[in-house]
Amino acid sequence: MPGAAFDEMEVSDLVGVIFKGHPSPGRLVLPDNWPDGIFPLRKDTKLDNLQFKKTLPTEPEIGKGNEVKVIVGPQHPALLEPEKFALKVEGEIVKDVxxxxxxxxxxxxxxxxxxTYLQDVYLVERICGICNSCHACCFVETVEKILGTEVPPRAQYIRTILLELNRLHSHLLTLGHAGLEIGFETLFQYFWRDREPIMDITEIISGNRVISSGMTVGGVRRDINEADIPKIKGMLTTLR
Structure with a gap:
């Protein structure tokens, strides 16, 4: 299945599962000098005294015929994190990556x-700081299902509010960056201006502007103060 190719490469790297007929077997996550036969996410793997292999940097094979090899990364101004892509292109068509x-x-x-489960909530919130609420919600709902814990209706409503606020600020951030990437800085400023009250409301509800830390196993960490509701409604009216 082409859509699963990258996921299968990651599983091969970290767990050691071999997928027959994979179109592009090889390393994706682990470095080239990682020792063979050591899979870091296996339960029986011990990472004490790990001995890395001595290897020289290698590049993918060069293009053939009219194909040209183009290396993007690992450090590139268009990339948000260190990543490397070895592209084979023919004209403007990318043939392989x-x-x-x-x-x-x-x-x-x-x-x-x-x-512990409670400590892990803080960890999963930091998988991605921008979309932290969805990671936290998925984790706590999974733990609650395992433990058979029932979440009070009011806590479910507050979770929904936090998720919607997170969705709004995340989309506005992305749209602003999209404008910035094409040189439309005015659009960037408009979207980020509208993002500010969303983050302010998140701070009123949870105490934090970005990583809300509002969810926990069994419910939420903070209730919404009744005195803050008129202020929140006023901010939403202005934003609308």
Missing amino acids: QPRIGYVHRGVEKAAESK
Whole structure:
């Protein structure tokens, strides 16, 4: 399945599962000097005294015929994080790409194994600071399903509000960046101006502007203060 190719490469790197007939077998996350046969996310893997291999930097094979190899990254002004893409192009058509995306892999999965469920909420919120609420919600709902915990209706409503605020500020941020990328800085300023009251409301509800830290196993960490509701409604009216 072409759409699963990158996910399968990651699973091969970290767990050691081999997918037969994979169109592009090889490393995706781990570096070339990572020792063979060591898969960091396996339960039986011990990372003490890990011995890296001595390797020389290698590049993908050059293009053939009219194909040209173009290397993008790992450091590039258009990339938000260190990534490397080896492209084979023919004219303006990209024929193949070999990605390497593991330069800043943080090992969140392994770190979560050594913490409690409540401690892990803070960890998963930081998988992505911008879309932190959706990560936290997915995690706490999974834990609640495992534990058979019932969440009060008011907490569910507050979670929905936090998720919607997070969605709005995330979309406005992305749209603003899209304008900036094409040189439309005025559009960038408009979207980020409208994003500010969304973040202010998030701070009123949760105490934080970006990473709300509003969700926890079994409910939410803070209730909405009744005295703040008129202020929030006024800000929403202005934004509308």
